[in-house]
Structure formats: C-alpha cells, structure tokens
Amino acid sequence: MPYPPLTAGQVQALQRSALFADFNQEEVQRLGRFCHHEMVPAHTVLFIQREACSHFYLLLEGFVELFLQHGEQQKKTVEFIEPGQTFAEAAMFSGQGYPVSAMALRESELLAINSMKFTQFLKQHPPLNWRLLSNMSRRLHQLVGQIAALSVLNAEQKVIAYLLEHHNEEEMEESVSHLPYRRAELASRLDLSTETLCRVLSQLKKQQLIETRQSSQIKLLDIKQLRERLYGSTASS
Amino acid sequence: MPYPPLTAGQVQALQRSALFADFNQEEVQRLGRFCHHEMVPAHTVLFIQREACSHFYLLLEGFVELFLQHGEQQKKTVEFIEPGQTFAEAAMFSGQGYPVSAMALRESELLAINSMKFTQFLKQHPPLNWRLLSNMSRRLHQLVGQIAALSVLNAEQKVIAYLLEHHNEEEMEESVSHLPYRRAELASRLDLSTETLCRVLSQLKKQQLIETRQSSQIKLLDIKQLRERLYGSTASS
DNA sequence: CGTTTTGTTGACAACGTTCAACTCCTGTGG
DNA sequence: CCACAGGAGTTGAACGTTGTCAACAAAACG
Numbered sequence: 001m002p003y004p005p006l007t008a009g010q011v012q013a014l015q016r017s018a019l020f021a022d023f024n025q026e027e028v029q030r031l032g033r034f035c036h037h038e039m040v041p042a043h044t045v046l047f048i049q050r051e052a053c054s055h056f057y058l059l060l061e062g063f064v065e066l067f068l069q070h071g072e073q074q075k076k077t078v079e080f081i082e083p084g085q086t087f088a089e090a091a092m093f094s095g096q097g098y099p100v101s102a103m104a105l106r107e108s109e110l111l112a113i114n115s116m117k118f119t120q121f122l123k124q125h126p127p128l129n130w131r132l133l134s135n136m137s138r139r140l141h142q143l144v145g146q147i148a149a150l151s152v153l154n155a156e157q158k159v160i161a162y163l164l165e166h167h168n169e170e171e172m173e174e175s176v177s178h179l180p181y182r183r184a185e186l187a188s189r190l191d192l193s194t195e196t197l198c199r200v201l202s203q204l205k206k207q208q209l210i211e212t213r214q215s216s217q218i219k220l221l222d223i224k225q226l227r228e229r230l231y232g233s234t235a236s237s
Numbered sequence: 238m239p240y241p242p243l244t245a246g247q248v249q250a251l252q253r254s255a256l257f258a259d260f261n262q263e264e265v266q267r268l269g270r271f272c273h274h275e276m277v278p279a280h281t282v283l284f285i286q287r288e289a290c291s292h293f294y295l296l297l298e299g300f301v302e303l304f305l306q307h308g309e310q311q312k313k314t315v316e317f318i319e320p321g322q323t324f325a326e327a328a329m330f331s332g333q334g335y336p337v338s339a340m341a342l343r344e345s346e347l348l349a350i351n352s353m354k355f356t357q358f359l360k361q362h363p364p365l366n367w368r369l370l371s372n373m374s375r376r377l378h379q380l381v382g383q384i385a386a387l388s389v390l391n392a393e394q395k396v397i398a399y400l401l402e403h404h405n406e407e408e409m410e411e412s413v414s415h416l417p418y419r420r421a422e423l424a425s426r427l428d429l430s431t432e433t434l435c436r437v438l439s440q441l442k443k444q445q446l447i448e449t450r451q452s453s454q455i456k457l458l459d460i461k462q463l464r465e466r467l468y469g470s471t472a473s474s
Numbered sequence: 475c476g477t478t479t480t481g482t483t484g485a486c487a488a489c490g491t492t493c494a495a496c497t498c499c500t501g502t503g504g
Numbered sequence: 505c506c507a508c509a510g511g512a513g514t515t516g517a518a519c520g521t522t523g524t525c526a527a528c529a530a531a532a533c534g
Contacts, residue, residue: 070390090374136374139377140331150387194481196521435514436515478531485527490522492517493517493518494515502508504507
C-alpha cells in the first residue's frame with residue numbers, strides 16, 4: 001500500500017466528482033491505494049505536452065490551466081480547470097502522451113491518480129467504463145464548441161459567449177460573472193490579445209451591457225441584449 | 238433479426254476498422270444484426286447537429302464531411318471522413334446528441350450501426366470499451382491539434398501543415414498529396430477563404446515548393462523546406 | 475510609500491476577407 | 505468534334521478586424 005489512506009475530505013471530493021460519483025466506501029478506499037495528494041504552489045507545471053502519461057488528476061482546490069505551446073513563446077489556453085473537475089483522463093488511452101500541458105495558476109491541491117493502476121482497476125469496475133466514455137464524450141463536445149467559437153465568432157461574440165456560459169444564474173439577484181482570471185489569461189482562452197479583450201469590455205461597458213468591479217467581477221446588465229449580439233445561436237460549448 | 242446478413246465485403250470492412258479489428262467471425266455476425274447498409278447520393282445529410290443520436294457510422298466508400306453551422310449561412314468543416322473510418326461513435330455517450338452535422342460529399346456507401354443496440358452489445362464485450370476509449374482519446378488529440386492550428390498558425394502554415402499531414406509518403410517516388418476536395422471544401426477545413434487558399438498555393442508554386450496537377454493533386458517538391466516554414470513544430474493533429 | 479505588475483487606451487500595421495473581374499476546366503448539346 | 509454554358513479556380517484592389525507597439529493609469533505588493 002504505497003500511499004497514505006485518504007482523508008475524509010478527499011473521499012468526499014472523489015464522490016463529488018463526475019467519475020466516481022456513486023462509488024461506495026470500499027471502492028473509494030481501493031481507489032485510494034493509488035492516489036496521492038499533492039499541494040503545489042502557483043506556477044507549478046504538472047505535466048507537459050507529449051510527455052508520457054503517468055497520472056491523471058482531480059483538482060480539489062485552486063486553479064489549473066491546460067495550454068498548448070507553439071514555437072518558443074506562443075501560449076494558447078485550451079481550458080481552465082476548477083475544483084471538482086478531473087483532467088487528463090483521456091491521455092491514458094491514446095498512447096500518445098498528454099495532448100496539452102498543465103500548470104497550476106494558483107496554489108492548488110490535487111489528487112493524482114496513477115494511470116497504470118487505474119487502468120487495471122478499470123477492468124474490475126465495468127460501470128466506470130461508461131462514466132469515462134460519457135465524460136470524454138462531453139469533452140469532445142466542448143472542444144468542438146471551442147473550434148466553432150474560434151472559427152466563426154468575432155472578438156465581441158467570443159467575449160459575450162464566454163460571459164453568458166460562465167455567469168452564475170443564481171448568484172445574487174444580479175447576474176454576476178465571477179471571472180477569477182487575469183485579463184491575459186482570459187484573453188488567451190478566447191484567443192484574443194489582452195488589448196482587444198479590454199477594448200471589447202470597454203465598449204460593452206459604454207453601452208451599459210455590463211459593469212466591472214475591481215476588474216475580475218463582471219456584472220451582466222442586459223442578458224437579453226447580450227444574447228442577441230450572438231445572433232441566432234453560438235453553437236459553442 | 239431486423240437486418241439482412243452482412244456480405245463478405247462488409248465483414249472485411251468491419252474487421253479493418255480500428256474499432257472491430259480483432260473481432261472473430263461470430264462477433265462480427267452478432268454485430269451485423271443491428272447494422273444496416275446504406276448507399277447515399279452526393280449531398281445527402283446523414284445527421285444534423287443536436288439531433289438525438291440514433292446511429293453511428295462506418296464509411297465503406299465515398300467521402301463524408303463533418304461540419305458546424307452558425308447563424309444561417311456560415312459553415313465550418315471540422316473533419317473529412319475517408320473510407321475505413323468510423324464517425325459519431327462519441328455522440329452515443331454524451332446524451333447531448335450529435336456534436337456536428339454530417340453530409341456525404343460524394344456518393345457514399347456506409348454501414349449504420351444502431352446506437353441503442355450497440356451500447357447493449359458493448360456491455361457483453363468488455364474489450365470493446367478499451368477500443369472505444371482509445372479511439373475517442375485519439376480524436377480528442379486531433380481536436381486539440383485543430384484548436385492549436387486555428388489559433389496559432391497563419392494561412393501559409395495551416396496549408397503547409399495540412400499538406401504535410403496528408404501526403405502519402407509511399408505514393409510514387411514523388412510525394413504526391415492527393416487532395417480529393419474542392420478548393421472551397423479544403424478552405425473551410427483550414428478556416429480560410431477560398432481566395433486566400435489559392436493565394437497561398439500560388440506563392441508556394443512560385444517558390445517551387447509544390448506543383449499542382451489538375452488542381453486536385455498537389456506534389457510536394459521540397460518537404461524539408463516546407464517543414465521549416467512551420468517553425469520548430471506544428472503541435473497539430 | 476514607492477516599486478512592480480496588471481490593466482487600459484491610442485496609433486498604426488498586417489493579415490485575411492470581401493467583392494469583382496477574369497480564366498480555366500468540364501461536360502453537354504448541336 | 506466543336507461550341508458554348510456554367511461552375512470552379514485564380515488574381516487584383518479595397519476594406520476591416522485584430523494584433524503590435526508604446527504610453528499611460530491603476531492595482532497589488534512589500
């Protein structure tokens with residue numbers, strides 16, 4: 001038994017994730033034998049593109065960025081991971097290593113799950129196969145949505161689409177989109193330069209469609225009109 | 238037994254596909270009970286985005302395009318499917334319907350596999366789970382590669398990347414990239430206008446890096462130099 | 475409180491799209 | 505077999521959107 005047993009909190013976190021939602025106590029314990037807990041400071045690189053896949057992860061606390069690199073300096077954010085999400089599950093099965101690189105943007109707490117051991121475990125738990133398939137399928141949808149957004153939407157539409165997708169309906173009586181990202185981070189995710197992102201936000205502010213507070217919280221003032229700006233539909237994730 | 242038995246050719250096609258590669262005769266026959274053969278003329282729509290997923294497909298002959306639509310008129314090609322490939326397998330598991338639309342670009346011959354029946358079949362054939370996972374995983378890689386290409390490469394690099402990926406190393410002593418597409422089709426796949434695609438091809442012709450024959454066959458004259466134009470690497474699918 | 479990082483705004487340039495003209499192919503009917 | 509029509513491919517010019525560079529403002533941090 002190479003790893004210390006899981007804490008109660010970690011067990012709960014596993015059971016709250018999509019993959020292991022209905023695991024019973026015993027199954028979680030068996031899973032725990034090849035998970036280890038990691039606490040990493042901001043800017044830690046968890047894995048890099050093309051590297052052989054040794055683990056996949058469940059994020060407990062913090063914030064992780066999945067990104068691509070081209071040439072020496074260009075970086076493109078593919079996705080942000082928030083607590084409760086698993087990532088890099090798909091990398092286990094392709095035999096081509098991780099398709100992206102991953103970096104913690106803030107100090108983060110993770111559960112790293114050993115890929116080899118997990119694939120063995122998988123054979124003994126057929127229902128998990130289904131979960132994984134549906135998980136990956138949903139991720140495929142998301143990526144297709146991103147491709148649509150990249151190729152079909154202009155700067156303003158990208159921003160609006162993102163705001164609408166990520167605003168928390170129930171949060172306050174007002175619709176506040178909490179964006180815990182730096183401008184540069186969000187810009188990279190939307191495939192814009194920081195400058196254009198700023199400009200779009202300014203314009204939307206001028207037109208009274210949004211309000212910003214301390215630059216990381218964005219209040220949506222007129223959701224209907226925002227939706228109209230996306231035309232009929234976004235087809236986005 | 239709702240469907241006629243499979244012909245020898247269809248059985249072979251199934252066994253040549255990635256998903257069913259090592260199926261034995263009996264397994265293929267059972268699979269055949271919920272496959273049906275389709276022969277469709279060019280421009281047939283096989284399914285459309287968001288539609289509930291009733292079948293997935295193996296392309297036997299012909300040519301199929303997977304695409305997205307935005308608004309009323311914009312179309313973006315996500316992928317071309319060539320004979321031997323399966324497509325839309327992932328749609329079964331997400332519960333969100335097909336993520337894209339599919340249209341036959343030429344007269345095409347397909348095997349349509351009933352999704353419901355297949356998922357039942359899947360439970361009795363655990364090794365298939367693995368196949369599916371690795372298939373979908375590879376597709377995820379591809380999509381990530383496309384995202385990279387869309388966001389990081391310029392027009393010339395997109396074209397070169399595509400040519401290099403799709404040229405047939407062994408075909409003739411010369412490297413001929415057979416592109417059985419219309420300019421407009423290829424342009425949509427690369428997210429360019431037909432015009433820019435033409436311009437890029439012209440430039441490459443002028444610089445003696447490629448040659449075109451009857452506009453659908455492209456001979457790569459200097460692969461090394463083409464590679465250099467992509468910088469260090471493409472990170473593309 | 476000053477220093478450093480992040481965000482915002484403007485001027486300008488670049489790349490790609492759009493529109494329009496034109497050429498080249500392909501296939502069809504005379 | 506040629507002529508012609510229609511579509512596909514190619515090229516040029518003008519335009520627009522977004523990226524880049526540079527200056528500046530505002531926060532964050534020690």
